[in-house]
Amino acid sequence: MNEVMQLMQNHSSVRSYNNSPVESDLLQSIIRSGQSASSSSFIQAYSIIRVCDKHNRQNIAEAAGNQRWVVDAAEFMVICADMLRIQTCSQKSGKGDLKGYAEHFITATVDAALLAQNMMLAAESAGLGGVFIGGIRNQPEVVTQCLELPEHVYPVFGMCLGWPADKQAVKPRLPVDAVLHQDRYQAASVAIKVDEYDLLMADYYSARQSNVKNTNWSLQTAAAVQEKKREHMLAFLQSQGFIKR
Ligand SMILES: Cc1cc2nc3c(=O)[nH]c(=O)nc-3n(C[C@H](O)[C@H](O)[C@H](O)COP(=O)(O)O)c2cc1C
DSSP states (O other), X not given: OOHHHHHHHTOOOOOOBOSOOOOXXXXXXXXXXXXXXXXXGGOOOEEEEEOOOHHHHHHHHHHTTSOTHHHHSXXXXXXXXXXXXXXXXXXXXXXOOOOOOHHHHHHHHHHHHHHHHHHHHHHHHTTXXXXXXXXXXXXXXXXXXXXXXXXXXXXXXXXXXXXXXXXXXXXXOOOHHHHOOSSSOOGGGHHHHHHHHHXXXXXXXXXXXXXXXXXXHHHHHHHHHHHOOOTTHHHHHHHTXXXXX
């Protein structure tokens, strides 16, 4: 394993920070590194809103379910999927308006996620820690209003960055053989692999340093997925010009 892979496999989300700021040059380098990610058809369909305004931070933290690290972090940014630039290119080139195809929603969302993960790794390589904030989609219209997001732009998730005051142990991932299929999808092995991983994660949850729980991965993820339906998202995305056809 080389140093880059070691850094990647050492990732854990950081939600507790000391008060030191992130220097402007470092932040620029992190964003520049994010932008180096591959981009579908090179459309670079993202924007980052750096939220410095304390009032907006507080509002967004509350809208995201009172996540205090949104307020505490040295930097909080909202990662947006952004097709407004491409809408401008399309109009400029005489190709007309974007029509809200699901395909363009996927492309822009993937671009934004690749940017963000590259940013996170760049930040971690500099000793920073952070966490993504999907909770902003609890009330996406609050975020959209605070940040004055126009049509063709939607907030995918937030990102907190800061100098870690505390770092959790690395969470064990699914074993490679649970996620890697050779030649064809091995549907018959899914339940077996989940059972094996549940045992591993039950040990992890019962033995970790903080937030000890008597649970396993199935219970955790089933609850998370079934509780976070965010049924407003389709209508919200449509109102922002995404997923209309
Ligand atoms: C898109 C996305 C959204 C997330 N949203 C939140 C969030 O709103 N609040 C939070 O505390 N963690 C959030 N997380 C962090 C996950 O809970 C975390 O990555 C996962 O539990 C694995 O833990 P680790 O990152 O420490 O390895 C999010 C992660 C991703 C990728």
